[in-house]
Amino acid sequence: MNSWPNDLHVDSLRLEAGRVPSANNIHASKTSWLGTLSLAFQSLGIIYGDIGTSPLYVYDSTFPDGISNKQDLLGCLSLIIYTISLIVFVKYILVVLWANDNGNGGTCALYSLICRHSKVSLIPNHQPEDIEISHYKLETRSRQKIKHKLENSKFAKLFLFIVTIMATAMVIGDGILTPSISVLSAVSGIRTRSSSLGQGAVLGISIGILIILFGAQRFGTDKVAYAFAPILLVWFLLIGGIGLYNLIKHDIGVLRAFNPKYIVDYMKRNGKEGWISLGGIFMCITGAEAMFADLGHFNVRAVQISFTFITFPTLVCAYSGQAAYLRKFPEQIGSTFYNSTPDLMFWPTFAVSVCAAIIASQAMISGAYAVIQQSQNLGCFPSVKVIHTSAKYEGQVYIPKVNYFLMISCILVCAAFRTTDNIGHAYGIAVCFVMLITTGMVALIMLVIWKTNIFWIALFVVIFGVIEILYLSSMLTKFIQGGFLPLALALFLMAIMGIWHYTHRKRYLFELKNKVSVEYVRELVSKRVVSRIPGVSLIYSGLVEEVPPIFAHVIANIPHIHSVVVFVSMKSIPISKVALDERFLFRQIQPKEYRIFRCVVRYGYNDVIGEPNKFEQQLVEQLKQFIRDQNVTYLGGVGGADAEQTNNNLLVSSQQQSNNDCFVKDGQGSFSKPASTSSYQGVDMSRASSDSIHSLEMDSRNSSQNLQGVEEEISFVQRAMEKNVVYMLGEAEVVAEPNSTILKKIVINHIYNFLRRNFRQGENLMAIPRSRLLRIGMTYEI
Known part of the structure; x- marks a missing residue:
C-alpha cells in the first residue's frame, strides 16, 4: 500500500528522493589494499x-573422563581441523x-535483507518512503514463485521472525x-603452578575480573581498540x-590427522x-559467528585475509601441538594448554591468555549490545538507552x-x-543454534536474492546443515548438566521481544x-477553529501517511497550534544506515499558506538519533530545501504541432533551471527527463508557436517574483524556529479491547505496559528537553 497519494506532491516528493546520490556513488570509494591490510590487522583484536x-x-571438554586410547587424539585432531x-x-x-547488509552482518542483517527483497516483514516495509533510498537496493529479478509463496504465507513470515529473534x-x-x-578457563591455569589455590580462589579471581570488565564498559572499546x-x-x-614446539619435540606424526579416515576410525571405535x-570438539569454532556479526567494523576482504593468514594456521598449529603433547603425556589432560606450555614461557603466556580472554569477552559483550540496538530499531525490543562509545567504529555501543x-x-x-566443562555444555548449544539459523537464512538468500543454482544451494544446506545438526544433537545430551541454560534464557528474551513486537505492530x-x-485538517484551519501562535510544533507519530490521531486529540483539548506544524514520523528502515540527504522526506498539506507539513524521518538500525538542537537544525534545513524545490512553474502547451501535447505540462524547479534540467509531466501524471532541452516528447522547441514562446518569456520574468x-x-x-520549537509526544496507553x-x-494490559513503564520513553530516547516537551495522553484499544 502506498503511503502517499498519487498526485502532484507525490511526484515532487519522488523527484526530491531521486535527486540524492545513487548507491553506486555512495559506495564508489573502495578501500585500498593498504587500508584493507590495516583493517585486517585491526580485526584481530x-x-x-x-x-x-x-x-x-x-x-579438556572433549575428554572429561581422561584419554583411554591414544589413537583417539588423532581422530579428535582430525575432527578439529x-x-x-x-x-x-x-x-x-x-x-x-558475502550475505551482508550494506557491509553489516549478523542475523538482523540477514532478516532485513530478506525483508527488503520479499514482503515478509510483519510491519509493512515496501512503502515509497522505504524503497526510495539508495541503500535499499530492491531487486526485481528474484525467483518469483518462491517469493510469491513466502509473501502469501503467514506461517513463513512468522517462522522467519521467530528464528530471527531466537538467534538474537x-x-x-x-x-x-x-x-x-x-x-574462568584463563584463570584456571594458575592452579598448574600453584597447587595451594583451590577452585574457590579461582572462582573468586574470575568474578573479580568480570566485575572490572563490565565496570569498564562505559568507557567504550574505542579507548583500548589499538591495544x-x-x-x-x-x-x-x-x-x-x-x-x-610441542609438535616437533613430542610427536610430529599427529599430522597424519589431515587424513579424514581417522575421523571414521574414531567414530567406529567409540x-x-x-x-x-x-560437543567438546565443537568448542573449537565458538566465535565463528562473531566474524559475521562484527563485519560492519571492517570489510569482507579484511576478515578473509586475517583469518586465512594468521588465525587459521596458528590455530591448527596450536591444536596439533597439544595433540602431540597428549600423545606423550595423556594423563595430563585437564589443563592441557598450560601443561603443554614450556616453563620458561608459562607466566608470559598466562598473562597474555588472561588479556586475550578479556578481549574475547569484550567482543561478545559489544556484539550483544549491537544486536539489542538493531532489534530495538526494528521494533523487536523495548526502548533502552544506547550510548555510542566510538566515533570510528559504528557498532561499538554501550547499553547501561x-x-x-x-x-x-x-x-x-x-x-x-564453577567449571568450564559445565559452562561449555551450555555455551556450545547457543553457538550451534545461531549457526544453524544462519545456514537456513543464507540458503534462503541464495535461493531468492542471489538466484544461485539449486544444486549448489542443496549442497550448502546438506553439508553444513547435517554437520551442525550432528553437533547440536551431541550437545543436547548435556541438557540437564547445563545445556538448558541458553534455551531457557533464549525463551525468556524471545518472550519479551515477541510481546513487544506484537503490541508495537x-x-x-x-x-x-x-x-x-x-x-479534516483543512477544515479546522479554514474555519478558524484553532488560532496560530509563533513557533514550530513537531508532532510525533508512528504513522508515515496521513495525519496521526493525536492531532485531533490535541485540537480538542488545546485549540492553538504554532505557525509552522510538522507531523514527524520516525520510521525505522531495515537497512544499516540512511544517508543524511535521504533521511528527511516532506510533503506539504495544501494550501501552502497553512504551513502544515508531514515529515518522515528514516533511519537504519545502526543510525544514531542526534541531539535535539542538531536534529532540529537538520530538519529545518531540509524543510527549507523542500520549500525551494516546491517553487515550480507550470508552462502551458508548447506548440500546436500535436493536439495531445497541449495537455502536457513542463515542471521546472528553480534549482533545476540553473542546471538546465527539465522534467516532463505526461497525461498519466508521471515525470520523465527528456534527452535534451530543445525537444520535449517529440515537439521541437524551434517550431513552437510564438504564443508558447511568449508564455515562456512571461514565466521567466515572473521567476524572480x-x-x-x-x-x-x-x-x-x-x-x-528561532522563536520556539515544541515537541508533542503522544503518551498512548495501550489496552486490549474489552472482548479480547x-x-x-x-500480554497487552500487564506485560507490555510493565515493559513500557520500566524502559525508556520517547523523550528520553531523543533527549528532548523537558521545558519544550508537551505530552498528550491517549488510550488505544487494540
Whole structure:
C-alpha cells in the first residue's frame, strides 16, 4: 500500500528522493589494499578473541573422563581441523560474509535483507518512503514463485521472525557465556603452578575480573581498540609457536590427522561416546559467528585475509601441538594448554591468555549490545538507552541497563557451574543454534536474492546443515548438566521481544486505521477553529501517511497550534544506515499558506538519533530545501504541432533551471527527463508557436517574483524556529479491547505496559528537553 497519494506532491516528493546520490556513488570509494591490510590487522583484536581462546579448553571438554586410547587424539585432531576448515573457512569466509547488509552482518542483517527483497516483514516495509533510498537496493529479478509463496504465507513470515529473534536471543546469551568460560578457563591455569589455590580462589579471581570488565564498559572499546590487535597478534603467535614446539619435540606424526579416515576410525571405535564427545570438539569454532556479526567494523576482504593468514594456521598449529603433547603425556589432560606450555614461557603466556580472554569477552559483550540496538530499531525490543562509545567504529555501543544484566548473569553462571566443562555444555548449544539459523537464512538468500543454482544451494544446506545438526544433537545430551541454560534464557528474551513486537505492530495498525484525513485538517484551519501562535510544533507519530490521531486529540483539548506544524514520523528502515540527504522526506498539506507539513524521518538500525538542537537544525534545513524545490512553474502547451501535447505540462524547479534540467509531466501524471532541452516528447522547441514562446518569456520574468516569495517563506520558517520549537509526544496507553481473550489482555494490559513503564520513553530516547516537551495522553484499544 502506498503511503502517499498519487498526485502532484507525490511526484515532487519522488523527484526530491531521486535527486540524492545513487548507491553506486555512495559506495564508489573502495578501500585500498593498504587500508584493507590495516583493517585486517585491526580485526584481530575485535572478532577473533573468542575463537582464539578456544585452545584453552577444547581437549579438556572433549575428554572429561581422561584419554583411554591414544589413537583417539588423532581422530579428535582430525575432527578439529576439518570442522574449522569446513564451517569457518568454507561456510563463513567464502560464503556467509558475502550475505551482508550494506557491509553489516549478523542475523538482523540477514532478516532485513530478506525483508527488503520479499514482503515478509510483519510491519509493512515496501512503502515509497522505504524503497526510495539508495541503500535499499530492491531487486526485481528474484525467483518469483518462491517469493510469491513466502509473501502469501503467514506461517513463513512468522517462522522467519521467530528464528530471527531466537538467534538474537542466543547472541545475547553468548554475551553471558563467553566472558564466563573465557575468563574462568584463563584463570584456571594458575592452579598448574600453584597447587595451594583451590577452585574457590579461582572462582573468586574470575568474578573479580568480570566485575572490572563490565565496570569498564562505559568507557567504550574505542579507548583500548589499538591495544587489542597487538595483544591478540602476540597471543596467536604464542599459541602457534608453542604448538610447533610441542609438535616437533613430542610427536610430529599427529599430522597424519589431515587424513579424514581417522575421523571414521574414531567414530567406529567409540560409538555413542564418540558422538557425545562432539560437543567438546565443537568448542573449537565458538566465535565463528562473531566474524559475521562484527563485519560492519571492517570489510569482507579484511576478515578473509586475517583469518586465512594468521588465525587459521596458528590455530591448527596450536591444536596439533597439544595433540602431540597428549600423545606423550595423556594423563595430563585437564589443563592441557598450560601443561603443554614450556616453563620458561608459562607466566608470559598466562598473562597474555588472561588479556586475550578479556578481549574475547569484550567482543561478545559489544556484539550483544549491537544486536539489542538493531532489534530495538526494528521494533523487536523495548526502548533502552544506547550510548555510542566510538566515533570510528559504528557498532561499538554501550547499553547501561543491559550491561548490569549481563554482569549479574555472568557472576551467577560462574558461581553456579564453577567449571568450564559445565559452562561449555551450555555455551556450545547457543553457538550451534545461531549457526544453524544462519545456514537456513543464507540458503534462503541464495535461493531468492542471489538466484544461485539449486544444486549448489542443496549442497550448502546438506553439508553444513547435517554437520551442525550432528553437533547440536551431541550437545543436547548435556541438557540437564547445563545445556538448558541458553534455551531457557533464549525463551525468556524471545518472550519479551515477541510481546513487544506484537503490541508495537498492533499499535501501528491502530493508528493507521484511525488516522485523521487531510480534509479534516483543512477544515479546522479554514474555519478558524484553532488560532496560530509563533513557533514550530513537531508532532510525533508512528504513522508515515496521513495525519496521526493525536492531532485531533490535541485540537480538542488545546485549540492553538504554532505557525509552522510538522507531523514527524520516525520510521525505522531495515537497512544499516540512511544517508543524511535521504533521511528527511516532506510533503506539504495544501494550501501552502497553512504551513502544515508531514515529515518522515528514516533511519537504519545502526543510525544514531542526534541531539535535539542538531536534529532540529537538520530538519529545518531540509524543510527549507523542500520549500525551494516546491517553487515550480507550470508552462502551458508548447506548440500546436500535436493536439495531445497541449495537455502536457513542463515542471521546472528553480534549482533545476540553473542546471538546465527539465522534467516532463505526461497525461498519466508521471515525470520523465527528456534527452535534451530543445525537444520535449517529440515537439521541437524551434517550431513552437510564438504564443508558447511568449508564455515562456512571461514565466521567466515572473521567476524572480516567485523566488522572492520562496525566500520570504524560508525566512518565516527560520524565524518560527528561532522563536520556539515544541515537541508533542503522544503518551498512548495501550489496552486490549474489552472482548479480547484473557491471554491477549495479560500480554497487552500487564506485560507490555510493565515493559513500557520500566524502559525508556520517547523523550528520553531523543533527549528532548523537558521545558519544550508537551505530552498528550491517549488510550488505544487494540
